[in-house]
Amino acid sequence: MSLAEPSVVLQPQDRKDRILDAAERCFARTGFHKATMQDVATECGMSPGNLYRYFASKDDVVAGMTERDRERFMADMVHLNAAPDPRATFEALGRRHLVEEPREKTVLMMELWAEGARNPRIGDICRLMDSEVHAILTAFVVHWRTTDGIKAATPAAEVALLMLILSDGIYRRRANCATFDAEAAFGLIYPVVLQAIGVQGMSVSEVI
Amino acid sequence: MSLAEPSVVLQPQDRKDRILDAAERCFARTGFHKATMQDVATECGMSPGNLYRYFASKDDVVAGMTERDRERFMADMVHLNAAPDPRATFEALGRRHLVEEPREKTVLMMELWAEGARNPRIGDICRLMDSEVHAILTAFVVHWRTTDGIKAATPAAEVALLMLILSDGIYRRRANCATFDAEAAFGLIYPVVLQAIGVQGMSVSEVI
DNA sequence: TCATTGAGAATGGACGTTCATTCTCTTTCT
DNA sequence: AGAAAGAGAATGAACGTCCATTCTCAATGA
Numbered sequence: 001m002s003l004a005e006p007s008v009v010l011q012p013q014d015r016k017d018r019i020l021d022a023a024e025r026c027f028a029r030t031g032f033h034k035a036t037m038q039d040v041a042t043e044c045g046m047s048p049g050n051l052y053r054y055f056a057s058k059d060d061v062v063a064g065m066t067e068r069d070r071e072r073f074m075a076d077m078v079h080l081n082a083a084p085d086p087r088a089t090f091e092a093l094g095r096r097h098l099v100e101e102p103r104e105k106t107v108l109m110m111e112l113w114a115e116g117a118r119n120p121r122i123g124d125i126c127r128l129m130d131s132e133v134h135a136i137l138t139a140f141v142v143h144w145r146t147t148d149g150i151k152a153a154t155p156a157a158e159v160a161l162l163m164l165i166l167s168d169g170i171y172r173r174r175a176n177c178a179t180f181d182a183e184a185a186f187g188l189i190y191p192v193v194l195q196a197i198g199v200q201g202m203s204v205s206e207v208i
Numbered sequence: 209m210s211l212a213e214p215s216v217v218l219q220p221q222d223r224k225d226r227i228l229d230a231a232e233r234c235f236a237r238t239g240f241h242k243a244t245m246q247d248v249a250t251e252c253g254m255s256p257g258n259l260y261r262y263f264a265s266k267d268d269v270v271a272g273m274t275e276r277d278r279e280r281f282m283a284d285m286v287h288l289n290a291a292p293d294p295r296a297t298f299e300a301l302g303r304r305h306l307v308e309e310p311r312e313k314t315v316l317m318m319e320l321w322a323e324g325a326r327n328p329r330i331g332d333i334c335r336l337m338d339s340e341v342h343a344i345l346t347a348f349v350v351h352w353r354t355t356d357g358i359k360a361a362t363p364a365a366e367v368a369l370l371m372l373i374l375s376d377g378i379y380r381r382r383a384n385c386a387t388f389d390a391e392a393a394f395g396l397i398y399p400v401v402l403q404a405i406g407v408q409g410m411s412v413s414e415v416i
Numbered sequence: 417t418c419a420t421t422g423a424g425a426a427t428g429g430a431c432g433t434t435c436a437t438t439c440t441c442t443t444t445c446t
Numbered sequence: 447a448g449a450a451a452g453a454g455a456a457t458g459a460a461c462g463t464c465c466a467t468t469c470t471c472a473a474t475g476a
Contacts, residue, residue, distance in 0.1 A: 029326070033241035038436090046453085048435095048436085057436080057437085107322075114322040116384050130381075130385070165397065166377055173338075189373065192404070244460085244462080245461080245462060266462065
């Protein structure tokens with residue numbers, strides 16, 4: 001019983017997660033730099049000083065949040081590996097990521113992009129995520145083409161890059177315009193991606 | 209002669225521009241919030257206090273820079289209107305904007321996106337720019353299709369949106385990865401756009 | 417021609433506030 | 447009791463903003 005964990009008591013990792021949850025909300029609301037440690041503390045019902053039991057500095061909170069996001073996203077991505085129905089799996093993932101994700105996530109991503117473009121520590125995490133996602137998507141395109149017996153000219157790596165570029169573009173528009181119709185945008189880019197993969201050699205107009 | 213202006217003396221607008229130039233460099237280097245008014249003052253060889261002769265606050269500097277960027281970008285965009293050779297004009301504009309623009313500009317854009325997602329004043333300028341650019345691009349697609357006698361299914365407004373999404377995606381990757389090959393990415397997305405416009409009904413593979 | 421003047425531009429230090437971080441004391445568990 | 451966790455006041459530095467003072471130089475007058 002000495003090793004059993006009482007379910008009520010939070011473990012250190014849980015507390016860290018709770019702090020990061022609060023930090024996410026604060027950062028999405030006012031940005032990394034304008035949000036204060038006071039804000040984060042209040043948001044998770046703690047005292048400011050106590051945060052420093054779990055994170056060495058504010059920068060550590062930002063980096064911790066970024067790293068957690070990366071891990072979570074990658075965990076979602078691996079579903080693509082060896083998907084029996086590539087098209088359905090892909091569409092579901094795309095919709096979940098680009099349409100259903102709450103707008104706050106996209107706002108946070110803008111913060112991350114801005115910070116990552118200047119702060120090497122954050123930039124490294126962003127680049128790592130990019131290269132991991134790109135690798136997974138490339139493998140997935142190969143897998144899809146193999147499964148469906150597609151022969152297409154555009155290299156899988158380039159198709160994957162196109163997917164990433166389109167995703168980022170949609171993220172950015174969702175972040176800046178609260179009324180942006182993500183569903184419609186998804187309907188616009190999805191056939192473009194299918195075309196690049198080479199599915200049925202369909203043209204944009206045929207799919208829409 | 210009493211009204212003649214000595215050419216050496218800077219006019220107020222020139223000084224504002226000079227300050228904004230310095231601010232751009234500082235903001236691209238350390239971000240809106242980490243850059244101090246001292247930094248901006250040093251960068252343009254002025255004293256901090258003097259900045260306040262030209263801008264009421266730091267926020268005003270940020271907004272002024274954003275607004276100036278918008279105006280300059282729009283001034284470049286109008287070249288599309290009634291271009292005699294749509295394709296050449298479009299490709300030149302795309303290359304200038306997506307490939308030749310220095311990376312610092314893209315970093316600054318990340319700042320702008322992040323700030324615009326939270327700060328209504330900046331957000332308004334961003335949304336204004338978006339809608340203006342979207343309108344110009346939509347008109348341009350119509351113009352192009354008319355000039356070349358193209359009949360295509362995708363509405364011009366949707367093609368324009370696709371262009372914007374792709375542009376943003378490239379910007380973001382350039383900002384985060386200094387070694388990103390913008391030229392290659394342009395070569396990747398350009399045929400996608402041509403396809404959407406309906407030029408020669410070409411497929412992605414044919415163009416690449 | 418050359419001192420005088422006046423007005424706008426610029427300086428740089430001071431002020432008040434904010435904020436990340438630290439410190440000390442209290443509460444809560446086992 | 448003793449350790450871990452938390453609260454919240456205290457600290458010290460950084461920063462935006464302001465302002466008294468200085469500088470620059472064209473206009474003026476003799």
